[in-house]
Every structure is written in structure tokens, then in C-alpha cells.
Amino acid sequence: MFKRVFGKAKQEPNALPTIHKLNDTLEMLEKKEKVLVKKAAAEVEKAKQFTQARNRTAAIKCLKRKRLYEQQIEQLGNFQLRIHDQMIMLEGANATTETVDALRSGTSVMKAMNKATKIDDLEKTMDEINDQTESMKQIQEALSAPIGAAADFDEDELEAELEELEGAELEEELFQPATTAPAAAVHVNAPVGRQPTQPAPQRNNREEDELAALQAEMAL
Template sequence: MFKGIFGKTKPETNALTTLDKLNETLEMLEKKESVLLKKTAAEVEKAKEYAKGRNKKAAIQCLKRKKLYEQQIEQLGNFQLRVHDQMIMLEGAKATTETVDALRTGASAMKAMQKATSIDDVDKTMDEINEQTENMKQIQEALSTPIGAAADFDEDELEAELEELEGAELEEQLLQPATTAPAAPVQVPASSQPARPVPQKQTAEEDELAALQAEMAL
């Protein structure tokens, strides 16, 4: 009834409850073993006393009870081993279950992340980015469009005027005479300059030859 109301108990809760129960059982077995060990020791002491008093039959009865106690002690030891074995197995199963739960949680988280970043979502995000980029370009073009008096200017007319200016500039450059920069005078050291020839007086023959050339030129 309670399981139907509250649902099934978690495996981890079951494991913890079982471990607690096993610990309690182990403590109980250890206490019984301790009591039996004391009783065994007591029977041995009684057997010694009866042996001293020459009461062989009573001494033997004490040793029999000691044997029975020892059998129970051995049995309790086997029970304790079984309980220990069960606890070790249960603790191992608990660790395995916790590990599987952790791996399952990690797998679920990865699956959720993959759903959040599916290819459809990536394509949708890229479409939104492209749309926003296109909108921004349109806004920038709208802001750069001239308004007022500047909007009335004819672009074709301005381009034609610019071509005329460029043609006139080219024609002016072609009409300009080509000029070359004068060569820089070469400085010759005074020691290497040739000495100027000393003019000599012209002879009479040279004077006559010059006069004849002048007449021929006329």
C-alpha cells in the first residue's frame, strides 16, 4: 500500500538500509561470540577445579559444554564471514550503481546539449545573423544616400564634367615643351686645369688671308 502511494524505493536507499542491517547483525554476532568465549573460559576453569577435587565426571561435563560453546563460536565465525562477504558485495554493487548513474547523468546532459545545438538550430542562428547583416547594410546605405540639395545633382553630368577636366589636363601636359635640367658644372681642381695659351701676334700673311676671306664673303 505504501509503495503504491509513495512509489518504489530508490536502489541507493535500499543499499544503505541493507548495509545498516548487516552492520547491526555483525555487531550482534560479535557480542554473542564474546559471551561464548567467556563461557568457554569459565567451563575450562570449572573443569580444572573439579579435576583437582577428583570429580572426574563433573570435569568431563564442563569440557563437553566447552566443546558445545566452541562449536557455536565456530558457527558464529562462519556467520560473520558470510555477513562480511555480503557487505563487500553490496558495497561493490552500490559503487557500480553510483558509477552507472553518474554515466547515465552525463549521457543525458550530453544529449540535452546536442539537442540545444542541433544542426537545425545552427542553421537558424546563421540565418538570423545573415538577416541582421543584410539589415545593417541597408541601414548604412540609407544613411549614406545624399539628401537635400546634394540629391538633385546629376551624376552623369558630373562624370562628363570630370572627363572634360581630365582631357584638358592631358592636353596641357602634351603642349608643354620638354625641358631638361642643366647639367651641373664639373669642378676641376686648379692643379689639373690646362694652362690657357698665350695669344700670339698675327703675322702679315695671316692678315692678308683674313682680308681675302672677308672679300669673298661679300
């Protein structure tokens, strides 16, 4: 994709094939080392047998071959160390190359995005968004405004009518006669089986007459 957008990309060296080849070589050296170790051990066993047979010449030859095998084993060990060292260096270099390539690709994409998105285009887009938002507010206000008969109602007149209703309700509560008598107090210390004698409520005829006269006058 990046090649189509930004042209043909520069061919970067790839260390992976070389690392694989070094790994194969390392496995081959390890196999040879195992074979030489077995051969050296076999020569030691032969030397022991010739020593028991009192054949010193043959035993010495076996020990010489063992030394040759050990020299080759040491040489193969040095080869393996060098290959390990080179593999570690190549793996580090490959990681560095991949990191730089990724950063370079990211930078190229950012440059392309900055070119595609100019500051003038961004400001124009923001202005269009603000205009559309303001138009939507005006549409909502127009839809929520009262129309027809509801638009002719006077809020002050409605408030005054509501206050008159509240005043009439309050007067009705004030002049409504009490229908329930207060409950008589219960004496806690009265003995069980004997209820205290409560005096019968006496009505004040004079106050009732005055209240009836006041209600008649209000009705007029």
C-alpha cells in the first residue's frame, strides 16, 4: 500500500535469511561435536583395553587419536561461539532496521495526512459545523414557540387569575366549621376496670351564633 502511495520503497537489507543460514550451520557443528565426543570416549576405552593387555604402543596411539578428536572438538566450540556472536549482532541489527523502517513509514503517513488536511480546510469545516448548529437551534426555537390561540394568552392575566383562586381556597379553609371534637385525654394511672368519667362537651351557643351571622354576611 505504501509503495502505491509514496512510490517504490527503497530495498532494505534483510538479515533473516543470513540468521537462518547461521542457525543451520550451528546445528551442523553441534552434531559433529557430538560425534567427535563419542569417538574420543571410544579411544579412551580402547586405550584401557590395550593397557590391560600390556600393549602400550596401541594404547598410546589410542590416546593420540583422542587428543586429535579433542582438538577438533575445541575448534568446533570456537566456531559455535563465533556463530552465536554473529547471530546476536544480526538479530539486534535486524530489530533496529525494522524499528527505523516502521518509524519512517509512520512519518511518511503523517506527512501525507498533514498535506491532505490543510488548516484552511479545517477552519472551513469548523465554520460549517457552527453554522449548522446555530440553524438547528433556530429551528428548535421556532418549533417550541406557541401558535394559534395559545400565543394570545397574557401571562400576567393568568397569574392574577391563579392568585384569585388561591385566595378563595384559603378563605374556604378558614371559615369551614370544625366537624370533629378533640379526643379526650386518657388517664394512665386509672385503675383497671374503672374508666374515668369524662364531662360531656358543652357548646358555646353564643360563638356559634356569631359564626353563623358572619357566614350569612359573607354570603350577601
